[in-house]
Structures are given as structure tokens and as C-alpha cells.
Amino acid sequence: MSEKPQADGPKRASRMNPDLTELLQGWHYEPGKINVRLIESPDGTQFIQVRLDLGILQMALDGRPDGQRPEGYESILDLYESWIEEAERENHGAGPLETPDAEPIEQGDAPLEPPRSNSGSPSDSPLRLTHEQCVALRDEAIQYYHRYLALLTLEDYERVIRDTTRNLRVLDMLENYAEHDEDxxxxxxxxxxxxxxxxxxxxxxxxxxNEPKAAIHAIDEGMEALRRHFESIGHEELFEQSSEVQVLQGMKQALMPKLPVSQKAELRKRLDEAVVQENYRLAAILRDELNSIPD
Incomplete structure (x- = not known):
């Protein structure tokens, strides 16, 4: 008669329990708000957690949100930027860029290989991103999007600025280096x-x-960037209708009463300078600011 197999008690007890029920029951989902918190791992590393209706999303506080380092770089964006910078500095579009010594790793269906050489015309960029590489950039940008929304809820404004600035670099890279117009x-x-x-x-x-003047300056620069964006896509009329512009205008109106009285004199000076420089767009913004300050 064969012996009954012995239960692997100690080894089984040491395994991690994959059931998330206890975690989910300890942190209830609240509809209509971003449910976010900072947690600390046993080694002291901080992570962002977002409570969703069907689970919990966890992201690294710094670096790439999923914690990966493609080819040793902080992100795919940084990796691509290094290839493009190298090609523009040394190759000047005259030939293909050499593949790094490291073996390319997979990012979904997009191998992390240098963008294609584009030496057809001296005026062209030396490299072009394939469709697969553009998809990898977009997918990565979504990770940073989820993180900067969570960071804004946590009022970690420095990191929001970092991640939004980074995603603007993605948009610039796609616009300047994507091989296909749809990308x-x-x-x-x-x-x-x-x-x-x-x-x-x-x-x-x-x-x-406690710098309301700097805050309004940041809002003005943001609205000016939005105006340029809508002009660049041929839809200037969408500027005033834009929900993004309305959000910034609302912030600005709330800030105006907090400005010191001396701010009015400075605004008049900036308005005069804008008119002399024929920067009528900025002049219009400054004039609106002046009119909104109470006497």
C-alpha cells in the first residue's frame, strides 16, 4: 500500500496569499472622487495607491509608474530621446544609428530598438519612430497620466509639474519624429x-x-500656450469654448482679489510694454486682468 503524500505545510504557509479581499474591505471605494493614498513598503519605499471600483492600482512615486527601467533608462521616452540626440549630434541624418550592445527587451509588441534612419533628405530628422514605437510611447504616457491625477489629489504639485512636463515631451516627440501622420x-x-x-x-x-502674483503669471502662460495650441490646429474659435481655458480662468478670477494694490501699477507697466512690442494677445490678457482688479 502506497504511503499518503505528506502535506507541504511550511512551504505552503510561506506563500503569498493572492486574495485581495482583506485589502479591498479595508479601503472602501467612494464613487465620484479620486480615492488615493500614499503607502510605504517594508523597505521604506513610498507608493501611490488608487482605489478603483474593482480593485487597487499601485504606482511608484518616482521614475516610471510601473517601476520598470527599459534598457536601464527611466522610461521609454528617455531611451528614445537618447537615441535621437545621439543621431542628431553625430550622424546628422547620414546613416543608421547603431543598436546598443544590450539585447533589446520587449514592450508589448514593440521591441526597444533604435528608431529608423531617415537619410533621404538633409532637411529631414535623422530618425523616425515606427508605429510600434509610437504605441509604446503612448501606452507609457497613460501611466504618467494616471499618476499625475493622483498626485494632484495628494497636492504634490512639484511631481504633477514633473509628470505633465514629461508628457508634453511625448507629444512633441510624436509630432516631430513619428513616421506616420496618424501617429x-x-x-x-x-x-x-x-x-x-x-x-x-x-x-x-x-x-x-503665498505668491499670488506668480500664480497668476503661471495661469497666464498656460492660457497663452492653450491659445497657441488651438491656433496651430486651425481652430482658434475653440479657445474660448475650451473647458481647460475655463478652468484656468476660474482659478485666475479667484486669485485676483488676493493681489496687492501695487500689482495694478505693475500690470499697467506690463500692458504698456506689450503694446510697444505689438504683442496684442498678451496686452488683451493684461487688460482683462486690470479690469478685474477692484479699485
Missing amino acids: KQSVAHTRAHVTMMRARALASLAMRD
């Missing part, structure tokens, strides 16, 4: 939102430091 335009519609969130974080950071 150039695939996320162009998100520029208004990223620009607004960055300006909002800059203004909030300035207000936390």
Missing part, C-alpha cells in the same frame, strides 16, 4: 488637458508659497 495626431487632442494641468499645478504651488 503624429493620435494624442494631439490631449495637449490642452496636459497644458492646463501643468499650469494649474504651477499656480497651486505658487499659492501654497
Whole structure:
């Protein structure tokens, strides 16, 4: 008669329990708000957690949100930027860029290999991003999008500025280096939102430091960037209708009463300088500011 197999008690007891029920029951989901918190691992590393209706999303506080380091770089964006910088500095579009010694790793279906050489014309960029590489950039940018929304809820404005500035670099890279037009335009519609969130974080950071003048300056720069964006896509009429512009205008109106009286004189000076320089767009913004300050 064969012996009954012995239960692997100690080894089984040491295994991690994959059931999340206890975690989920300890942190209830609240509809209509971003449920976010900072947690600390046993080794002291901090992570962001977002409570969703069906689970918990965890992201690294710094670096790439999923904690990966493609080819040793902080992100795929940084990796691509290094290849493009190298090609523009040394190759000048005259030949293909050598593949790094490290074996390329997979990012979904997009191998992390140098962008294609584009030596057909001296005026062209030396490299072009394939469709697969553009998809990898977009997917990575979504991770940073989720993180900067959570960071804004935590009022970590410095990191919101970092992540939104970083995602604007993604949009610039796709616009300048994507091989196909559809990839150039695939996320162009998100520029208004990223620009607004960055300006909002800059203004909030300035207000936390009790600098209303700097806060309004950040908002003005954000609205000017939004105006340029809508002009560049041939839809200037969308500027006033934009929800992003309305958010920044609302912030600005709330800040105006907090400005010192001397601010009015400085605004008049800036308005005069803008008119002399024929920067009528800025002059219009400054004139609106002056009119909104109570006497």
C-alpha cells in the first residue's frame, strides 16, 4: 500500500496569499472622487495607491509608474530621446544609428530598438519612430497620466509639474519624429488637458508659497500656450469654448482679489510694454486682468 503524500505545510504557509479581499474591505471605494493614498513598503519605499471600483492600482512615486527601467533608462521616452540626440549630434541624418550592445527587451509588441534612419533628405530628422514605437510611447504616457491625477489629489504639485512636463515631451516627440501622420495626431487632442494641468499645478504651488502674483503669471502662460495650441490646429474659435481655458480662468478670477494694490501699477507697466512690442494677445490678457482688479 502506497504511503499518503505528506502535506507541504511550511512551504505552503510561506506563500503569498493572492486574495485581495482583506485589502479591498479595508479601503472602501467612494464613487465620484479620486480615492488615493500614499503607502510605504517594508523597505521604506513610498507608493501611490488608487482605489478603483474593482480593485487597487499601485504606482511608484518616482521614475516610471510601473517601476520598470527599459534598457536601464527611466522610461521609454528617455531611451528614445537618447537615441535621437545621439543621431542628431553625430550622424546628422547620414546613416543608421547603431543598436546598443544590450539585447533589446520587449514592450508589448514593440521591441526597444533604435528608431529608423531617415537619410533621404538633409532637411529631414535623422530618425523616425515606427508605429510600434509610437504605441509604446503612448501606452507609457497613460501611466504618467494616471499618476499625475493622483498626485494632484495628494497636492504634490512639484511631481504633477514633473509628470505633465514629461508628457508634453511625448507629444512633441510624436509630432516631430513619428513616421506616420496618424501617429503624429493620435494624442494631439490631449495637449490642452496636459497644458492646463501643468499650469494649474504651477499656480497651486505658487499659492501654497503665498505668491499670488506668480500664480497668476503661471495661469497666464498656460492660457497663452492653450491659445497657441488651438491656433496651430486651425481652430482658434475653440479657445474660448475650451473647458481647460475655463478652468484656468476660474482659478485666475479667484486669485485676483488676493493681489496687492501695487500689482495694478505693475500690470499697467506690463500692458504698456506689450503694446510697444505689438504683442496684442498678451496686452488683451493684461487688460482683462486690470479690469478685474477692484479699485
